[in-house]
Amino acid sequence: MTQTDTHPTGTTIPAFPKDRTCPYQPSPHYQEFHSEEPLVQVELFDGRLAWLVTGHAEGRALLTDPRLSSDWAHPNFPLIVQRTEGREGLSFPLIGVDDPEHARQRRMLIPSFGVKRMATLRPTIQQEVDRMIDEMLAKGPTIDLVTSYSLPVPSMVICALLDVPYEDHGFFEDRSRRFVGAATSAEADAAFGELYGYLHGLVQKKQENPGEGLLDDLIAGQLAEGDLNHNEVVMIALVLLLAGHETTANGISLAVLTLLQHPEQLDALRRDPSLITNTVEEVLRFASVSDFMVRLAKEDIEVGGTTIKAGDALVFSISLINRDSKAYENPYTFDIERSARHHVGFGHGIHQCLGQNLARAELEIAIGTLFARIPDLRLAVPLDEVPIKAGHDAQGPTELPVTW
Template sequence: MTETDIRHTGSEAPAFPQDRTCPYQPPQAYTEWRGESPLTRVTLFDGRPAWLITGHAEGRALLADPRLSSDWGHPVFPVVVQRTEDRGGLAFPLIGVDDPLHARQRRMLIPSFGVKRMNAIRPSLQSLVDRLLDDMLAKGPVVDLVSAFALPVPSMAICELLGVPYGDHDFFEECSRDFVGAATSGEADAAFAKLYQYLHGLVAKKQAEPGDGLLDELIARQLEEGELDHNEVVMIALVLLVAGHETTVNAIALGALTLMQHPEQIEVLLNDPAAVPGVVEELLRFTSVSDYMVRMAKEDIEVGGTTVKAGDAVLVSITLMNRDAKAYDDPDVFDARRNARHHVGFGHGIHQCLGQNLARAELEIALGTLFTRIPGLRLAVPLDEVPLKAGHDAQGPIELPVTW
C-alpha cells in the first residue's frame, strides 16, 4: 500500500486535531463525537482520513493490541502535525518504535524509573518546590506560574535524574519548546539538530568523565558493553529530556488552573494530605494533557462493529476515553474524591508512559505544596484571556498569570 492509496480529500469528515477554547475542557467539536459508537472518522491536515477512537474500553484494548503500530519510520505512518511531515524515516526510541526494539530499549530504563527510585527523590523534589515557592512569595504577585513554577519543577527534576547540567536549562528548554511547537518541518529540524548536537557532546564528555545520572548508567551498562551505540544513547537522552518536562509542565499548570477554577475542591487537598494522590489522578483524567495517541493498523481490526483496515490511520483519543460516560459517572465533572486510577492520561499498553512514577511524584508535591502555602491562589486575568497551546501540542496554558 502506498501513501497515495490511503489519501483522499476527506471533505466528509471533520478536521483533526482541534483547539480547545477552555483550558481543561475538550474542544467543542468533541461533543458531537461522543455518541454510541466508540469510533468516528476525522481528516488530517494533508487530507488523509483517520479513525478516532473515543470509547474507553475500546481504546484500552487497541493500545494493548500488537496489530497497531507505533513505528514512526514506516512510510505510511500517519502524520498529524505538519512540522513532522518530512521526518525522513526517523524513528524516535521508545515512543516511535515497535517491539522487539521497543522492549529492548524499555528494559534498559525501567529500573531507573521504578517506584522505589522515585520515592527516593521525593525529598529533593520537596526541597526544590519549597525554594521555588519561597522565590514566588518573595517577589509577590502577579506571577506567571508557568515560568516561575510549573516549568522549573520538572526541568530540574529530569536534569538531576539524567545527569544533565541544569546550568544549560535555558538552552535545552528553548530547543525543546521550538521542537515541539515548530510551525514547519524546517523549524523543527533546526531545533532538533541543536538539541542533538548538545547531547552528542554531553554523552562524549560523560564517557571521559563519568557522573552518577541515568545517562552515565546507560553509558556504563549499555554503551561500553556494546548494547547501545553512541547515536542510540543520544536519541534516548533526547526523548527523555524533552518528554521529561514538556508534558509535566503542562500537567502542573493545567492542574493548578483547574483547581483555581474549582476552589471548593482545593479543600480536599488542604484538609486531607492523604487525598493528594487521588486528586492528582482525577486531574490527569479530567485535563488529559496528552490529547491523543497516533497509531497505524498493521492488520484488519474489528472495533465496535466497524473494520479498521490494514494501513488505516488510528488516533486514540485520550481526552474522550477519559470522558467516557460508560467508564465514569458524570465524566465532565471534576471530582477531587473520585477514584480515577483507570484513566489513560499516561496511555496504556506497552507504550504507557515510562516516567509516570516521576510525573506523579512531581504533581503530588508541586500541587499539594502550592495550595498549602498559597491557599488563596487565583487567576490574575479572566479565564478566556489565558493563552493556550494549539490542539496538536500537549495541552496547557502558554502563560498563567496568578495572584494571591
C-alpha cells in the same frame, strides 16, 4: 484546512485536531465525536483519513493489540501535524518503535523509573519545590506560574535524574518548546538539530568524565558493552529530556488552573490533604495533557462492527476516552473524590509512559505544597485571557498569571 471536508460518499468528515477554547476542556468541536460509536472518521492536515478512537473500553483494548504499530519510521505512519513531515526513517526510541526493539530499550531503563527509585527522589523534589516557592514569594505577589514554577520543577528533576547540567535548562527548555510547538517541519528540524547537537556533545563529555546519572549508566553499561550505539544513547536522552519536563510542566499548570476554577474541590483538598493522590489522577483524566496518541494498523481489526483495515491510521483521543460516560459517571465533572486511576493520561499497554511514577511524584508534591504554602493563590487575569497551546501541541497554558 477547513473545519470539515466532504468524503466521496457524501458524508462530512471533520478535521482533526482542533484547538481548545478552555485550557482544561476538550475542543468544543469534539462534542460531535462523542456519539454512540466508539470510532469515528476524521481527516488529518494532509488529507488522510483516520479512525478517531473515543471509547474507553475500545481504546484500552486497541492500545494493547499487537496488530497496531507505533513505528514512526514506517513510511505510511500517520502524521498529525505539519512539523513531522519529511522525518521518514528517523527512529524515536521508546515512543516511536515496536517490539522487540521497544522492549529491549525499555528493559534498560525500567530500573531507573521504578517506584522505589522514585521514592528516593521525593526528598529532593520537595526541597526544590520549597526553594522555588521561597523565590516566588520573594518576587510576588504577581508572577507567571509557568516560568516561575511549573517548568522549573520538572526541569530540575529530569536534569538531576539524567545528570544534565541544570545551568543549561534555559537552552533545552526553549528548544523543547520550539520543537513540540513548531508549526512547520523546518522550525521543528532546527530545534531538533540544536537539541541533538547539545546532547551529542554531552554524551561525548561524559564518556571522558563520567557522572552519576541515568545517562552515565547508559554510557558505562549499554554503550560501552555495545548494546547501544552513540546515536541511540543521544536519542534516548533526547526523548527522556523532552518527555521529562514538557508534559509534567503542563500538568502542574493545568492542575493549578483547574483547581482554582473549581474552588469547592480545592477546599476539599485543603480539608483533607490525603486527597492529593486522587486529585492528581483526576487532573490527568480531566485535563488530558497529551490529547492524542497515533497508531498504524498492520492487519485488519474488527471493533464493534467497524473494520479497521491494514494500513489505516488510528488516533486515540485521550480527552474523549477519559470522558466516556460508559467508564465514568458525570465524566465532564471535575471530582477529586472519584476513582480515576484507569484513565489513559499516561497511555496504556506496552507504551504506557515509562516516567509515570516520576510524574505522579512531581505533581503530588508540586500541587500539594503550592496550595499549602500559598493558600490565597488565585488567577491574576480572567480565565478567557489565559493563553493556551494549539490543538496539535501538548495541552496547557503558555502563561499562567497568578497572584496572592
